[in-house]
Amino acid sequence: MSTWQALDERFVWHPYTQHGIAPRATPIVRGEGAYLVDADGNRLLDAISSWWVNLHGHAHPEIADAIAQQARSLEQVIFAGFTHEPAARLAAELVEVLPDGLERIFFSDDGSTAVEVAIKIAIQSWRNRGERRTLIAALDNAYHGDTFGAMSASAPSVFTEAFGDHLFQVARLPDPIEGDPLDALDRLIETRGGELAAVIVEPLLLAAGGMRMYGEDVLRGIRERTRAAGIPLIADEVATGFGRTGPMFACDRAGVAPDLVCMSKGVTGGFLPLGVTAATAELFETFRSPDRALTFFHGHSFTGNPLACAAARTSLRLLLDPACAKARVAIEAAHEDGLARVASHPMVTRPRLLGTIAAFDLEAGEGYLAPVGRELAAFARGEGVLLRPLGNVVYLIPPYCVTPDEIGGVYGVIERFLETR
Incomplete structure (x- = not known):
């Protein structure tokens, strides 16, 4: 073990890791396209884009050069009362590719904070107009992040149960895979529409909730109902944005234009943390005023x-x-x-595909704590592939530089694992 690996083991607290039983963290020393290279020189095909963030490959020279060039002129400046060209141009370029009507860009740090920003904008916009609305509606099995507002909007799970007493109440709509969220939304608007500040959804894909894919008609139906009732729709595109589902955004597949869009993960190609919340001009104008008390009092150091x-x-x-x-x-x-190759195995159920995202379930326990996911991850690592199943849910989200043969090789690893069961 190298000195720095020993320091990691002694001092670092890793995310989503039970240090009482977890093996030593795999030491990575560099990235090359679709691959990560460990301290022993072994190459790992990054089949999950390092938690879904890497779009174009590790250490992409053009992105690396852009960062280096920018670092030589300006690395950071307070963004309250100051601005700079990279942010201004990025905002304009994002507006150009976002669904129609999203004209204002608020920057933050990551996906969870992008969601916090969207929820706070929705609630305060009602307050600024003299109306108190604080109820948020969200889908069952949703996941929106690990900060408190994002946890509140997320479905109760092992991720959130320790903090349940500190989360605000949310109106739950059925997971589209299991029920009818449109009928539930109709009833919610009828009975509590005057309390409803916003509806938040992961468009077409409940990602960390189990890669649960649902139809475009459901997303269109939610948009139609929220628009008719004058209720903001928040689209959490943190996992689905920037081409993951095929078009630029999942909302594009359904022809839906939300009032707020949350982005992160792939926005920088996986190089640096950045959260983005896009809002309509209408929402922005509810904050523009000579009254400083109507200011959106939210910001991050970076x-x-x-x-x-x-x-x-x-x-x-x-x-x-x-x-x-x-x-x-x-x-x-x-x-x-x-997917066609693995679908015939008796353990494999619900093979599904949405753009560059593929998933299937394994009938070997259920839920995030099912051990089969850790077993597959360890097997794949020994075969030179990085996978991180969500319990019994196996998924592939590779960077766009991966080749079809490399993807085929990943499925070959999965087939060999299934042969051991």
Whole structure:
């Protein structure tokens, strides 16, 4: 064990890790395209884009160069009362690719804080107009982040149960896979519409809740109902944005334009933390006033960080290259072939695909704590592949530089694991 690995074991507290039983963290020393390289020189195909953040490959030279160039001129400045070119240009470029009507960009730090911003904007916008509305509606099995507002909007789970007494109450709509959220939303608007500040959804994909994919008609129905009732719709596109579901945003697949969109993960191509909340001009105008008390009093030390904005601008340019769209189509086709290969195994259920995201369930326990996920992850690591199942839910979300043959190899690893069961 190297000195720095010993320091990690002695001093570092890793996320989502039970240090009482977890094996030593795998030491990674560099990234190369779709691969991570460990301290012994072993290459791991990053089939989950390092928690879904990496779009174009590790250590992509163009993004790295953009960060280095920006660092030589301006690395950080307070964003209250000051501005800089990377943030201004990124805001304009995001508005250009976002669904219609989203014209104002608020920067924060990550996906969870982007959700916090959206919820706070929705609630305060009603207050600024002289109306008290504080109720948020969200889907069952949703996950929106680990800060308190985002946890409140998330479904109760092992992630949130320790903090249940400190979370605000949310109106739950059925998971579209299990029930009818549209009928429930109709009844909620009829009975409590005057309390409802916003509806928040992960469009088309309940990601950390189990890669649960639902139909575009449901998303359109939610949008139609919220628009008719004058209730803001928040789309949490942290996991689904920037091409993951095929088009730029999952909302684009359904032809839906929300009032607020939350972004993070892939926004910088996986290089630096950045949260983004996009809002309509109508919502923004409820805060513009000569009365300072109507200000949106929210901010982060690194809001609009120039280095992150420079990375995001370069990542977005790469994403808009037609070659990237072609690569995503090839990934989807490779997933179709791979899912067909594993679907015949008796343990595999509910194979599903949404753009570059593939998933299936294993009938070997259920839920996030099911041990089969850790067993598959350990097996795959020994075969040179990084997987991190959500308990018994196996998913692949590779970076766009991956080849169809490499994806096929990942499914081969999964097949070999299934042969051991």
